[in-house]
Amino acid sequence: MANMIKVGMADLNICRSPDAITTLGLGSCVGVALYDKTTKIAGLVHVMLPDSTKVRQNQNKAKFADTGIDQLIQMLTKAGAKRQMLTAKIAGGAQMFAFSSNNDMLKVGQRNVEAVKSKLNSLGIRILAEDTGLNFGRTVEFYPETGDFVIKAVGKSIRTI
Amino acid sequence: MQKPDNEILELDVLTEIGNIGAGNATTALSQLINARIDMNVPNVALLEFNELAEIIGGAETLVAGILLSLEGNVDGMMLFVLESSAAHMLVNQLMGCGQPPSPSTGGFNEIEESALKEIGNIIAGSYLSSISSLTNMLITSSVPYLAVDMAGAILSVPAIEFGKMGDKALLIESRFKDLDVDISGYFILIPTIESYKKMLHSLGM
Numbered sequence: 001m002a003n004m005i006k007v008g009m010a011d012l013n014i015c016r017s018p019d020a021i022t023t024l025g026l027g028s029c030v031g032v033a034l035y036d037k038t039t040k041i042a043g044l045v046h047v048m049l050p051d052s053t054k055v056r057q058n059q060n061k062a063k064f065a066d067t068g069i070d071q072l073i074q075m076l077t078k079a080g081a082k083r084q085m086l087t088a089k090i091a092g093g094a095q096m097f098a099f100s101s102n103n104d105m106l107k108v109g110q111r112n113v114e115a116v117k118s119k120l121n122s123l124g125i126r127i128l129a130e131d132t133g134l135n136f137g138r139t140v141e142f143y144p145e146t147g148d149f150v151i152k153a154v155g156k157s158i159r160t161i
Numbered sequence: 162m163q164k165p166d167n168e169i170l171e172l173d174v175l176t177e178i179g180n181i182g183a184g185n186a187t188t189a190l191s192q193l194i195n196a197r198i199d200m201n202v203p204n205v206a207l208l209e210f211n212e213l214a215e216i217i218g219g220a221e222t223l224v225a226g227i228l229l230s231l232e233g234n235v236d237g238m239m240l241f242v243l244e245s246s247a248a249h250m251l252v253n254q255l256m257g258c259g260q261p262p263s264p265s266t267g268g269f270n271e272i273e274e275s276a277l278k279e280i281g282n283i284i285a286g287s288y289l290s291s292i293s294s295l296t297n298m299l300i301t302s303s304v305p306y307l308a309v310d311m312a313g314a315i316l317s318v319p320a321i322e323f324g325k326m327g328d329k330a331l332l333i334e335s336r337f338k339d340l341d342v343d344i345s346g347y348f349i350l351i352p353t354i355e356s357y358k359k360m361l362h363s364l365g366m
């Protein structure tokens with residue numbers, strides 16, 4: 001029996017085939033799926049904020065793009081995934097409310113996506129696909145068996161990247 | 162390090178702010194739709210991020226969120242969330258049409274969206290003005306913005322702001338009861354860290 005492992009907000013976990021891993025209702029947060037296709041082990045982190053060094057309360061590593069991705073890689077390699085083989089697929093980072101003002105609080109989705117990309121880039125992990133930005137929420141599922149990243153949104157057809 | 166006693170006291174003060182704000186907001190809503198609305202005692206809780214969406218029925222529940230950006234002495238956001246079906250009921254009542262809400266389709270037409278924003282505007286306005294007079298601080302708000310989407314996605318907006326302060330979010334839940342339909346709404350007030358301190362300070366904390 002294949003299980004669906006749930007990852008909450010500011011949380012992370014890993015799974016191996018035939019299990020799959022999901023996080024529900026991504027808004028401005030970003031879901032980062034890392035995957036080693038040779039061992040079919042995958043991990044997912046639900047990132048809320050771009051930078052752990054800008055926030056004093058940074059004990060929860062999964063909350064931030066920088067520390068969350070680091071911790072996920074640690075978990076993956078410990079479980080037997082090969083560091084050099086890891087690739088990424090990302091989704092989320094929407095701007096849920098169509099604000100016209102330049103309120104910094106509301107651009108966090110875009111900043112999350114940028115932070116995730118620069119972190120992955122600095123680690124030399126290739127982003128194979130992304131579905132980011134715009135103004136709608138997303139539920140994502142990653143299947144290590146196939147490497148499929150399935151994205152569901154309200155009133156839209158299911159998309160596999 | 163903060164003393165735990167101090168934290169409990171702060172929570173009490175925030176509960177009282179929520180009580181007064183939500184009480185006034187309910188009165189405003191009641192006048193707006195011309196119906197008697199009962200409100201239970203607001204439930205104020207500090208929740209883990211994961212629990213936040215669960216309270217509204219799960220991260221994938223379809224909800225309407227009306228957001229206002231706060232300016233003046235308090236910077237931050239105010240979010241009013243209600244289930245999509247409840248939002249349809251409110252709009253129908255306001256516009257005096259007897260169409261039953263169709264929960265399967267989340268969509269609102271342009272006039273309904275506008276009505277919903279106005280409901281949010283009036284509710285949030287009365288909530289904020291009561292807090293404003295309580296704390297003696299000037300609080301103004303932007304025009305209302307509306308999003309209809311998954312609860313998790315909408316609540317990620319306040320959750321991220323709380324995320325800068327810690328790992329919990331402050332939720333002020335108030336449940337309205339209007340005749341035979343049960344309409345539940347949730348207020349979430351999100352001051353920035355600086356404004357949060359200013360508010361507590363103005364109340365003698």
